Amino acid sequence: MTGVPNGPWFTSLPPCETLVPCGQGRHTVRWEAGEFRLASHADLEAELVLVALGGEGARCVEIADAWRRHAADLTVLGLGPRGEADEVPVSWDDVDAAEQAARGGAGGPGRWGWLASPPRAAMARAAIRHQQYQEEAGQDSQRRLDLLSLLALGAEFQVRLSGQVAAAYADRLDEPDDYGRNVRSVLTAALDGRLAPVAEQWLGIDPNQVEVSLYRDDGWGSVELTGHGEQRRLRVSLPAWWLARVWACGLALTGRHLVVAVERAGWPDARVLALRAPGAEPVSLRAHAVSHPSGAADAPHWEI
Amino acid sequence: MDREGAETYLRLLAEAAMRGSLTPAAARAPNASTIMVVGHALTAVEALDPVTAEEILADFRLAVTVRHLHSEAGQGVTAAQWLAQGRPVLRGKPRPSPSPGEGTAGEGAPGNATPGEGADRFIPVGLTVPFLAGAVSGELCLMSFAQTGTGARFIAAWQVHSPALEVQLSHHYPGLIPFDEFTVTDDRGGRYKLDHTPGSDLAWPNMIRLNPAPPGNIRWLDVAPPYRPAVRVALSRGGPHSSDDETQVSVSDAALSAGEHLLVMLAERLLTGTPEFPRRGMLAAPPTSPRQVVAGGFGDIIAALEAADVLSPLSPVPARLATLCASLDLTGHGIAAPPTLDLPEPWLSLLAHYQRRKPEPTQMREGYAALAATLPELDGIRVTLLGLQHAQGSSVLHVLAQGPAPEPRPGPLDIDLNFPLSFWLRESGGRWHAARPDRCHQGDGESAIRLRLVPPLTRPADWVEVQAGGRSAKVRATLPLRWRYPS
Numbered sequence: 001m002t003g004v005p006n007g008p009w010f011t012s013l014p015p016c017e018t019l020v021p022c023g024q025g026r027h028t029v030r031w032e033a034g035e036f037r038l039a040s041h042a043d044l045e046a047e048l049v050l051v052a053l054g055g056e057g058a059r060c061v062e063i064a065d066a067w068r069r070h071a072a073d074l075t076v077l078g079l080g081p082r083g084e085a086d087e088v089p090v091s092w093d094d095v096d097a098a099e100q101a102a103r104g105g106a107g108g109p110g111r112w113g114w115l116a117s118p119p120r121a122a123m124a125r126a127a128i129r130h131q132q133y134q135e136e137a138g139q140d141s142q143r144r145l146d147l148l149s150l151l152a153l154g155a156e157f158q159v160r161l162s163g164q165v166a167a168a169y170a171d172r173l174d175e176p177d178d179y180g181r182n183v184r185s186v187l188t189a190a191l192d193g194r195l196a197p198v199a200e201q202w203l204g205i206d207p208n209q210v211e212v213s214l215y216r217d218d219g220w221g222s223v224e225l226t227g228h229g230e231q232r233r234l235r236v237s238l239p240a241w242w243l244a245r246v247w248a249c250g251l252a253l254t255g256r257h258l259v260v261a262v263e264r265a266g267w268p269d270a271r272v273l274a275l276r277a278p279g280a281e282p283v284s285l286r287a288h289a290v291s292h293p294s295g296a297a298d299a300p301h302w303e304i
Numbered sequence: 305m306d307r308e309g310a311e312t313y314l315r316l317l318a319e320a321a322m323r324g325s326l327t328p329a330a331a332r333a334p335n336a337s338t339i340m341v342v343g344h345a346l347t348a349v350e351a352l353d354p355v356t357a358e359e360i361l362a363d364f365r366l367a368v369t370v371r372h373l374h375s376e377a378g379q380g381v382t383a384a385q386w387l388a389q390g391r392p393v394l395r396g397k398p399r400p401s402p403s404p405g406e407g408t409a410g411e412g413a414p415g416n417a418t419p420g421e422g423a424d425r426f427i428p429v430g431l432t433v434p435f436l437a438g439a440v441s442g443e444l445c446l447m448s449f450a451q452t453g454t455g456a457r458f459i460a461a462w463q464v465h466s467p468a469l470e471v472q473l474s475h476h477y478p479g480l481i482p483f484d485e486f487t488v489t490d491d492r493g494g495r496y497k498l499d500h501t502p503g504s505d506l507a508w509p510n511m512i513r514l515n516p517a518p519p520g521n522i523r524w525l526d527v528a529p530p531y532r533p534a535v536r537v538a539l540s541r542g543g544p545h546s547s548d549d550e551t552q553v554s555v556s557d558a559a560l561s562a563g564e565h566l567l568v569m570l571a572e573r574l575l576t577g578t579p580e581f582p583r584r585g586m587l588a589a590p591p592t593s594p595r596q597v598v599a600g601g602f603g604d605i606i607a608a609l610e611a612a613d614v615l616s617p618l619s620p621v622p623a624r625l626a627t628l629c630a631s632l633d634l635t636g637h638g639i640a641a642p643p644t645l646d647l648p649e650p651w652l653s654l655l656a657h658y659q660r661r662k663p664e665p666t667q668m669r670e671g672y673a674a675l676a677a678t679l680p681e682l683d684g685i686r687v688t689l690l691g692l693q694h695a696q697g698s699s700v701l702h703v704l705a706q707g708p709a710p711e712p713r714p715g716p717l718d719i720d721l722n723f724p725l726s727f728w729l730r731e732s733g734g735r736w737h738a739a740r741p742d743r744c745h746q747g748d749g750e751s752a753i754r755l756r757l758v759p760p761l762t763r764p765a766d767w768v769e770v771q772a773g774g775r776s777a778k779v780r781a782t783l784p785l786r787w788r789y790p791s
Contacts, residue, residue: 078318078364078367079366079367082322087371088371090383091373094373094383094386095383098383098386100384101383101387141388145387148370148387182307182311182312184308186315188315188316189312189315189316192316192319193322196323207323
C-alpha cells in the first residue's frame, strides 16, 4: 500500500500506458505518478528543445510537449469525458487526417497571386491582416491538433489529464487563466458535468435536477436533497479538489456511497469520506481497488 | 451586476446541453441555439463579454462534435471538419466604415463648415418639389431638414412616374430618381448637390445629404429641379430642441433593470414580428423560426438574467412575457412565472389587432407629415423625429438617434442594440403602433433610422403621441400632424 496522508491528488491512480504511432513504429507512452513519460526516447528534454526550436520532432515527443502545454488548459475539462459512459473516441487516423487538413489549409504567399496590381498601401494593410489571420488561425489549429492528439491517447489518459488540469487550478480559483477565463465558472461547470451523472447513478435523480457549487470553506462541503417531483433538487457543494482527488481517481461512487473527499490517498488502498445518503453525515471508509469490470488493467475501480 | 454569475450560468447551460447531446432521447434539453440565445441576452445587458460567450459556444460545439467523429455516415463530422470548425456568430461584425463624405462635413464647403457653429438644427419642411427629367417625372417630398456635426440632409419621400412603371412615394427604384439634376443654392450663393448615397444604400433614398455641407447659419435653401422653378426652404425656425411649439412633452421615471429592459425589447420584437391577420390558430411560429427559438429560450434567458443579478425574481415583466407568449401561441417558453392580466396598454392594443379576423379597411392615402421634434435624452440617446410617411401600405417614422453607439453585437435575438428603446405611437384614433427599426445608417455617433409602424396607420391621424421608453425614463410627446399628399 502506498497510502500517503495529504499526498498528491494522483496517488490513488495506477499508472497507465498506450501505444502511439511514432515514425515507422509504435512507441509506448506512459503516465505514472502525475508525469507523462516516454519509454522510447531517452533524452526527452533534448528532443523537446528541438521541437521548441521548430524542428521536426517524433510524434510521441510532440505529444509529451502537448501534454505539458495543456496540463493547465481549462479547455480540456470541456472536451474531456464526464464519466465512464461518456466515451471520446478519437483515433490516430483522426489525428493523421486532422494534421493533413491543417497542413493543407495553411496557405502561403502564392494565395495572393490574384491581386492584380492593388494600391500599395491597401496591399500592405491586406497583407498585415492576412498575416494576423494566418497566425491566429495557425495557433488555433495547432491547439486543436494538440487536444485531438491528447484525446487519442485514450480514456485513461483523458481522465488523468482532466485531473491534472483541475488540480492546477483548485487552489487558485480567483485568478483568471491564461485566456482570461473565470476559473470558478469553468470549474463549477466541470463539477456539474461530472457529478450529475454520478448522482443519477447514486440516487436515480435526473441529472438536470442536480445543482452544484464550489465549496470554498474548510471541510468537505454539503449534499442536500429537497423537494419532490419536478421540484426535486440535489444541491451539492464540493471543493474543486474533488474533481482531481475523487472523480479523476475513479472514486466518485464507491460501494453505493458518494465519495466527497479522500482522507488518505493511495493505491490500491485509500481512505475516503463518503455519504450513504444526502443529508447524512459522511463516514470514513476504507476503499480497495479491484479489477475493473471491463477488464481494463489501468482503469481504477474501487470497492468499500 | 454579477458577471461571474452570468458566465457560470452560461457554462452550466452548455453542460446541460452536453448531457442532452449524449442522451438524444432527453426531452427539452438545451442546445446550441439555446446557448446562443442566452449568450446574446447576457452580452446585450453587458453581463458577459461577447468573446467569452462565443468561446463557451465554440467549446460546446467542439465537445459535442468530437464525440461524433465516428458516427454513422451523414451524422458525424470528420477530424478535418472538427479542426476547421469556425467561430460561432456571437462575435460582432466589424463596425461599418464611414461612407465617403460622412464625418467630414467641412470638406469642400462653400462657406464655413457646420461643426463648431453651434447646436444641431432640425426644421420641419413639408414642401413638395415637382420634377421632370426626360421620361421620368415625379415629386420630391421634403419632410424635414436636419443639420448636425456630421452634415446636413433632407428627410424626403419621392414619387416617381415613368412610362414603364409607376412608383408611388417609393422606397424602391431609386435609380429612376434624377438626384444629379437637382441644384440647391443657399442665401449666400453657396451651391450644393443632392447626395443620395450615404452608406451606398440605394434602396433607401429617404436621406438626402447636401454636398458639400452648408454652413450652420444659412437662412434658406432653394431646391431647383431640372427645368422647373426652385422651391424655397426656410431654415429660420428651429433650435436645440423641438422646433415645433405645438409639441407637448412629458417625462416620467421608468427605473427598469437592465434585464427588465431587455425583456421588454424582446417582447416588443415578438409583437412586431407576428404575421398579419393569420387564421385562428396560425399565430404559432414553426419550431425552427427565429420567433419560436427566441421564445423557447425565455425561461433560460430569465434565469440567466437573474443569475447575472440584472433581473429581480420579483419583477413583473416575466409574467407579462408569459402572457404574451400564450396570446401569440408561442409554446415551450419555459417561463416559470404565471401569466398576468397586467399588460401594458400598447401591448394590449397590438394583441387586439392580431386577434382581428380580417384587415381593417384603410382610409389612409399615401402621404407624409413633416416633423422636427427632439425628445429629451433617454439612456444617453437623443432621438429627433423627422417625418412620418405612409406609402404602399406601410407607415414609417424617420428618426435620427444621437449618442454613443454600442459595439455592434448581432445575435439571434434580433433586437437592434443601436436603438435600445421601446418606441410606440398612439394616433388620435386611440390605437397604438409599435415602431420597429427597419433600416439604420450609422456613423459618427448618430444613426439615421427608419422605424416601421406595426400595424400601419389606417387613417390620417390629426396627432400622434410618441412614447419612448428607456431603462431610466419614459418620454411622451404629443405632436400635431399636417398630412400632405403628392398629386
